[in-house]
Amino acid sequence: MTQSRLSRRQSLQLASATIAAPYFVRPSVLGAADTPAPSDRVKVGLIGLGARCRDIARSALRIPEIQITAVSDCFKPRIDDMIAKEGKGQKWTGYEDFREMIEKEKLDAVMVETTTHARAWVACHAMSMGVDAYIEKPMSLTISEGRHMVNIARKYNCVTQVGTQQRSIPLNNWASDLVQNGAIGKIKTVLAPNFVGPVIWTPQAAQPMPKGGSDNWWDIWTNQAEMRGYHANLQYGWNRWRDYDSGGRCFGVTGWGTHSYDQIQRGLGTSETGPEEIVLDEPVRDENCGKFDPRKATDDETGAQYYHMARNVIGPRAKVTMRYASGTQLNLHLDGDRGPGLGCIFIGENGKIEINRDKVAANPKTLVTGPENPGKLKVGENEPHIQNWVDCIKSRQRCNADIEYGQRSSSLCYLVNIAREVGRVGETLKWDPAMERFTNCDEANILLSRPRRDGYELPS
Structure with missing residues (x-):
């Protein structure tokens, strides 16, 4: 399972490097005119489907390199509601067990939007399964469990972004x-x-x-x-x-x-x-x-x-x-x-x-x-943060909010x-x-x- 994740990471990194090379390939050859080819998109699952997750999902759907394929919550009515309201036009599969979702969907990454007291448990299990993680803030309930999360991320070479936009x-x-x-x-x-x-x-x-x-x-x-x-x-x-x-x-x-x-x-x-x-x-x-x-x-x-x-x-x-x-x-x-x-x-x-x-x-x-002042954002405040995470998933560099x-x-x-x-x-x-x-x-x-x-x- 971990080897499969590593191979997928390597292919994403290679695809990113290829597209950045001098030899230019039209997007329409790789996929839809405005969408990267499937092999170059990051397969993402959402975990914890409350109000914050819905905001994050709307922002993530505006990032062409992201492909949300599945959602997970321990309370099934939230899964059904999320798919019905936010997943219109999307082919999302719902799971009550996020670990089953990661395995069956062969995900590259997850966005952990759970309650704070469950966040470290979910994120650590997800990262130990070899996926990268976007983790809502605060990332932990205590200082010691936060340090444990850092250690897990480093052990499994996970690209992490904490939600401080x-x-x-x-x-x-x-x-x-x-x-x-x-x-x-x-x-x-x-x-x-x-x-x-x-x-x-x-x-x-x-x-x-x-x-x-x-x-x-x-x-x-x-x-x-x-x-x-x-x-x-x-x-x-x-x-x-x-x-x-x-x-x-x-x-x-x-x-x-x-x-x-x-x-x-x-x-x-x-x-x-x-x-x-x-x-x-x-x-x-x-x-x-x-x-x-x-x-x-x-x-x-x-x-x-x-x-x-x-x-x-x-x-x-x-x-x-x-x-x-x-x-x-x-x-x-x-x-x-x-x-x-x-x-x-x-x-x-x-x-x-x-x-x-x-x-x-x-x-x-x-x-x-x-004139050096870059001025205000012209997009939603979540989008640059999620984009940075996706870019770093491909490059394997540290994110802005590692x-x-x-x-x-x-x-x-x-x-x-x-x-x-x-x-x-x-x-x-x-x-x-x-x-x-x-x-x-x-x-x-x-x-x-x-x-x-x-x-x-x-x-x-």
């Missing part, structure tokens, strides 16, 4: 390079939001199981988490609860926070490392994520279009400060109606640059108003949550980014992983 937006990368290349001098401080954390599930009476699922679908859906009776708030609101995500909502730590923190890592040039100190600045309180007082946003605020989305997001919050080996201080202090909700503000010796999703601002303004980069950005989210959970206000927690462990807090190290239910261990 800003890494493939030209404007974001251009502005990040300005920061890295010293346009505002040495970076003293980075400002980013004080995102809302996850909520603890309160025990509730089980609800009747919805019709259409197999006998064990709820067990599979529950995955590594504690087995509970079925409840619609879990199936459809899972990203709010700690056992299934770590703040996956709008203006949540792993929801918007993964994007913001990934922008920080990209701008600082720390994509393969992290901070060395974490300080909880105040006690954790349940509160609204912003003040939301009536005012007109200034021209320097890139996040104004997102402010209304953060309104009435209530949950545990507390300001956190981190420090990098370079001396740069990261202040996670901003409210939901201030600043860049999906980005950050870099403050240097000679000015500042604010980077949000496909939008930038600076002081002095001339830093970002010159799994190692995703691990480091996700880790910032979990460091915030761990500092809040430990609750040592004003104390410095020492973090070793190479070992990915705290050197002065055993209590915090316990929170780097979680117990897994029998049957849902990660493959070794």
